[in-house]
Amino acid sequence: MKSVSLLLVLGLGAAVISAASCGGKPAPAPVTPNADSAAAAEKARQDSAAAAAADAARRAREDSERVARQRAADSLAALSRTSDEVKTTLATMIHFDFDKSNIRSEDAATLDQKVAILQANTDLKIRIGGHCDERGSDEYNLALGNRRAQAAKQYLVSHGIDAGRIETQSWGEEKPLVQGHDESAWSQNRRDEFEITSGGDNLRRP
């Protein structure tokens, strides 16, 4: 195995060296005044032209391959960019008022985007995690976080998403997103998080 790859490397090296010598300039024809030498010169000229033609053809082929490769890569990157965009949209959190689990009107649009993504990517399954701020009771917040996760799930299901594609979890106040003891931190911690559990490769834009 090792020797094969070594040979391969050597061969490639040789090819590169020969390509460099060919691609440089045509081999200089010997300048001799006799007929033999004229014929030889003619042959050399023909050989050189053939070589140049072959060279051009190969270069064209390489160019087109490179372009094709580049195109494929570009399109893959675009796909992946799309997928990342979709993932970002999907992961956008929604937030809640203190001790409430109803979906705010501004968050309904966020959930509508998730509905569209789930419809465009039928293999996609997600998990919703409900979270609370530290102001409420520690144990009650487990129930409240559950309510919040269920509220988002209910919204998605009522917009046509199969309930089997959505898991829910409650974390109560046990996993705050932002440390802090003011309303700014609390309002960010009262949230639903959305994560992909399966079918998240190459998501399509709705």
Next chain:
Amino acid sequence: MKRWHVGLWECAAAVVLLSNLPAGQLSAQDTSAIDRGVRIGIVYKPGVRPGMVLLPRTGMGLDSVRAIVARDLDYSDRFEIITMPGGDSIRLATPSPSRTPTGNARRSTAGGNRSASGGGGGQSSLNYPLYQALGADFALDITAASDTTVATLHDIAAAGIRRVVKAQLPPASSPAFRLAVHRLADQVVQAALGTAGIAATRILFVKDGKVYQIDQDGAGEKLVSSTDRQAMSPAWSQDGEHFSYMEFQAGKGWLYVQDMATGKRTPVPTTGTALDFTPAFSPDGQTLAFSRATEEGTDVYTINLKNNCCLRRLTVGRFSDNLSPTFSPDGQRIAFVSTRPGLPQIYVMAADGTDQQLFAPFDYGVTGASNAPEWSPDGQSVAFHRDVAGTLQVFVLDVRTRTVRQLTSVGRNEDPTWAPDSRHLAFTSDRSGYRQLWIIDLDTGRIRPLLQQSGARLASWSPRLSEAPTSTPSLER
């Protein structure tokens, strides 16, 4: 004996000195609904706590025993602990605000008549008039004879020995030592007042996602949960031999029952497929009630621990959550939290789930959310916390009259748990600037920190962890 023979004036002067120390106790009290006067020593009411003096002894290797017993008697909040004037006064292990020997006012006339002559009465070896002058009703003498520790309780008014309690304490290095000393202190309380103490109890709590135990006097902290998964809501069984708690695991809530002695834990059947939390043992230890969060919301369930069977759903919330069950001590009823009125409030039902009704009254649209109920061991009260003006305060519901009173007002106070005497509560408070555990005595309003560290919460106070008492027959005169 002779060195305790001090004159009345010297004694009275010491009392006055002590009275002049700053009464820092008051500021630490949550006095909103509690008798304000008791600990100040100026407003003195008859029928309050008897004076207790712990007789000084030195050089007997008993310092730790005496210190633990002295602290236990103090923390029982059933005595006025009297500090002896002079160099041999008792030093409590924790710094506590000054305490005035309020018995002085009460006793001065009697003392004035008697103690001028000084000497102890007859066959007794104690200067009873002196201690009476100091306001003591009891004097406790702790001595050691070979392997036996002897606690002699003197009744000052009767001028005689009330009870002699003997205990064979394990060595101080033994893990059983502290609990054995606590039991000794409880026997002294029993001998003096005829009521059981709470010294031999422990408190479970959660810190950094793990369950710890600690003696009620704040010593002997020990990790008892065994995994790195996040633990919550420890709860004692009534025999004190087990506790149950909840563990987050892959987004689910598992309940476990752990044996206190062996540390062996058993998963509670059917839990862990959903989010199961807030376990509570029935008084007979056969049933575990808990909260289960599903797609339908959160509801109260019970399971038979003895036969590992018979899951029962006690509430059907649909549009409300029902959680945090707590059994009445007779096992007949369960108090719980329900959001059926909108905000969570305290409800009650029969132990089979029937007859659900509001328990702690509230004003609709005015009263804040109420949570975390725990039924008192005497059955007469339910402690819980309620949102007052954006922060949480501990309340107590009187079960018979169904009236509530607010116990705390300083800082945020939550998750109360009853001591077995039904007059002390441990709870989480941030009154010192960070969240930790505190203990309040409902009778006196006295509050003390249990820990000096941040992050402790969700406490559960044990029943009395007592063995058979080893008290000798009383030697009353």
